[in-house]
Amino acid sequence: MSTWDHEDAELLAGIARRDSEALLALYRKYSSRVFSLIYRILDDRAAAEEVLQDTFYRLWDRSHLYHPEKGQLISWLLTVARNLALDRKRKESRRAESSVFLTGEESGGFDLDTLPDMAAVEDPDLNRTLRRVMQELPAEQKAAIELAYFEGLTHQELSVRLGESLGTVKTRIRLGLSKLRKAMKDYRKVML
Amino acid sequence: MSVDCAHMEEDWDLFALGSLDEAAQQKMASHLQSGCQQCQRRYMEAQTGVVSIASFVPTHQPSARVERDLMKRIRQEERMAATGPGIAPAWLRWSLAPWALAAACLVLAGWFFWQQRRLGTELTTARNDIQTLRRAVTSTPAPASQSAIAERLSAENPPAVRVPNPQLNPAQGARFTSADTAALKQKLTEMETEIANLQKENSSLATARAEAEQRGVQLQSEMSAAETRTEDLARKLEAAQTSSTAANQAEIAALNNQLSESRAEVQRLGQVKIRNAQIESLLQSGSIQQVDLRAVDPSAGKAYARVLYSPQGGLLLVATSLPKLDHEKCYQLWLIRKGAPAILSGGLLQTSDDGRGFLFAPPTNDLAQLTGLAITDEPKGGSVSARGHKLLFGAQ
Numbered sequence: 001m002s003t004w005d006h007e008d009a010e011l012l013a014g015i016a017r018r019d020s021e022a023l024l025a026l027y028r029k030y031s032s033r034v035f036s037l038i039y040r041i042l043d044d045r046a047a048a049e050e051v052l053q054d055t056f057y058r059l060w061d062r063s064h065l066y067h068p069e070k071g072q073l074i075s076w077l078l079t080v081a082r083n084l085a086l087d088r089k090r091k092e093s094r095r096a097e098s099s100v101f102l103t104g105e106e107s108g109g110f111d112l113d114t115l116p117d118m119a120a121v122e123d124p125d126l127n128r129t130l131r132r133v134m135q136e137l138p139a140e141q142k143a144a145i146e147l148a149y150f151e152g153l154t155h156q157e158l159s160v161r162l163g164e165s166l167g168t169v170k171t172r173i174r175l176g177l178s179k180l181r182k183a184m185k186d187y188r189k190v191m192l
Numbered sequence: 193m194s195v196d197c198a199h200m201e202e203d204w205d206l207f208a209l210g211s212l213d214e215a216a217q218q219k220m221a222s223h224l225q226s227g228c229q230q231c232q233r234r235y236m237e238a239q240t241g242v243v244s245i246a247s248f249v250p251t252h253q254p255s256a257r258v259e260r261d262l263m264k265r266i267r268q269e270e271r272m273a274a275t276g277p278g279i280a281p282a283w284l285r286w287s288l289a290p291w292a293l294a295a296a297c298l299v300l301a302g303w304f305f306w307q308q309r310r311l312g313t314e315l316t317t318a319r320n321d322i323q324t325l326r327r328a329v330t331s332t333p334a335p336a337s338q339s340a341i342a343e344r345l346s347a348e349n350p351p352a353v354r355v356p357n358p359q360l361n362p363a364q365g366a367r368f369t370s371a372d373t374a375a376l377k378q379k380l381t382e383m384e385t386e387i388a389n390l391q392k393e394n395s396s397l398a399t400a401r402a403e404a405e406q407r408g409v410q411l412q413s414e415m416s417a418a419e420t421r422t423e424d425l426a427r428k429l430e431a432a433q434t435s436s437t438a439a440n441q442a443e444i445a446a447l448n449n450q451l452s453e454s455r456a457e458v459q460r461l462g463q464v465k466i467r468n469a470q471i472e473s474l475l476q477s478g479s480i481q482q483v484d485l486r487a488v489d490p491s492a493g494k495a496y497a498r499v500l501y502s503p504q505g506g507l508l509l510v511a512t513s514l515p516k517l518d519h520e521k522c523y524q525l526w527l528i529r530k531g532a533p534a535i536l537s538g539g540l541l542q543t544s545d546d547g548r549g550f551l552f553a554p555p556t557n558d559l560a561q562l563t564g565l566a567i568t569d570e571p572k573g574g575s576v577s578a579r580g581h582k583l584l585f586g587a588q
Contacts, residue, residue, distance in 0.1 A: 020266050027259060035254040037246045044494045044513070046486055049258045056262055078246045086210075127247045134248055148211045149245045155211050170202055177205045177241035184244065 008073045015063045023060050030074055031056070034081045041085040041150050051088055055081040086152035126187050133183040141176035144169055197223055197231055204231070208238035263385070408468050415461045422454040470506065470552045477505025477555075483565050485586035491515065492583035497549065497567065499586070503560040507538060511549030511567070511584075514541075521569045525551055526578050528564035538565065540574045563588050 014022025034055055039048040058080055059066070066076045134142065144162065147153045153161060158169045200220055206212050207220045224232055429447040474480070485497040497511035509525060517523065525538035536558055541549040564587040568580035 018270065020263060020270070023266065024259070024263060027262060031258070032251060032253055033246075035258075036249045036252045039252045040249045044496065045255075046484060046496050047494075049254050052254050053258050053262045053265070057265060060266055075243055078243060082246070083210075130244055131248055134245075145209075145245065148206070148209045149242065153211065154213055155206050156213065158211065170206060173209065173211075174202060174205050177238065180244055181237060181241040184240065 012063055012066070012073070015060060020060075023056065026059065026073070027056050030077055033074065034077050037078055038081050038085045041082065041152075042089060047088060048085070051081065051084050054084055058084075082149075089152060126184065129183055129187050130180060133179055137176050137179060141172045141179075144172040145176045148173060197228055200231065201234070204234045204238040205241065208235060208242040267382070405472060408465070408472055411461060411465045411468055415458065415465060418454060418458045418461055422451065422458055425451045425454055467550075467552065471508055474500060474502065474505035474508050474552075477502045479503075480505065481562075481588065483562075483586040483588055485511075485565055485567060485584040487583065488585045489581055489583045491581065495547075495567075495584055497584055497586070499565055501553075501559050501562070502555075503557055504555055506555045507551070507553040507559060509538075509541065509549070509551040509553075511541065511543075512547060514543055514547045514549050516545070516547070517543075517569055520572050521580070522572050522574060523549055523567055523583075524570040524574050524578070524580070525553075526566045526568065527558055527562055528566060529558055529561040530563060531561055535578055537574065537576070541567070 008026070011022040011026050015026075031052060035048060035052045038051045038055070039045065042048045042051065055077060059077065066073065137145075140162070144158060147158055147161060148155075155166055155169050155173075158164075159166050162169060164172075200223065203212060203216065203220065207217060210217070212220070224235055425447060429444065429451055432444045432447060480500050480502045483499045483501075485499065487493060487495045493515050494513040495511060495515065496513060497509055499507060499509045501507035511523075514523060523541040523543060525541060527536045527538045528534065529536065539551050539553045541551045543549045564585065566578070566582050566586075567584040568578050568582050570578070570580040
């Protein structure tokens, strides 16, 4: 599913040995991408920097929760960062909620922490393709996806915000994400 | 997919986004864990689409401070784990008899007390050393290599790294224990990290300086072009006015407009040039301090400001997300300092409609004694003493 990054694996092993230089190397490698996402969600540089620090501290403190076979480290970092950023955003708007994902608890059966391929982040051509697809999405689909992903709105909140029924909101998100997935699949077919 | 989960088909995207209500989210999570492979595949597909959204975000760089704070946090944790009374392991907490635990605590308390005293003394020494290094490095005009800094330090401050006082170990004369050596090594590592961080900051400042200088050259060239254009227009206008006829009235009006625009542009560029020169001068002054001001009042919303200052170079403030004030009010900066008066006006912020604020204050000795900064809302024109709401605050 994902490409095994030997450098990351070595650095993670270093973190397990409590080698702070290993964390520093991973921070320097991924902090910009992780920060960009947090900053997009919070729109507050100071708060985003605090969440960035917390994200990498979590990597230091709970690196055992990340398993390379489940997916790429950047996917894990981005997922943790998004959850922390949305939690903070919710707390700030006095809507404390806990994230369902990445609670750190081992679960039986299917592992909810299994991570998707983040090739789009690594591959600039795929990134461009997806960006174009996103730009070409109908405005209402794009808005629904962005509000759900960056604002962390539930489908009910989306329904209120957009003035549409729950069914319409779900359809918009499903159609938009389905186009993104199709673009990724088509890109891979061409590349193969 | 079973009949039971067919109704979930449409919700996997929302589940992957975390946008379902908590009950539905839990229900689907339980279903995934029950082993429905088709739904697991469907969820993974949804996740792929969702996480790819992160790749559309424009790139931003965090400040160097985050890296520094993160490493500091980790080293503090390491030190606590090495020397502090951390959480005892489970076997110690639960399996030892209470008397054994009490005895161990007594011994540990005595040892920690002794260690704390010893480390306290060493920490003070290390802090002094780091302060010396910090002053030495920040006063370096351009990034220098670590060895160059070390050479300079050894010339300026021969005992930059102090060895433990032999009198501390009277029983061993002037010989160092292995603990002393380890502590010294640790201090040295920390100081080297500190030097590296300071060098990095110095390097960023040097880049900023270079950019400011380059901007200054560009501005000069733009300004010369605008001045030439203005002079040219003025000449054309004069020529048109001297041969004024009905036919060239329209041309005169057009030239007048162009001349006004051109003069406004020259004026704007002049202001930008002054601002750039101020920033350039501050960046070149050395020993720059930074203070971040954060909102301390709900009405300040997400407002944030960063201040760079040095007593020799002045003070530069850049703010973002400032809420729009009532027309009769303005933002005013206050310098909080040691000595009397404890609070002084730092000046009024120039603000723009997009919530940005800017202030440059000329060099003053008051900046040498700064302990904090605050921004309040004051009546238009500013106040002699702070009376408005304290909206942002940052401590040195």
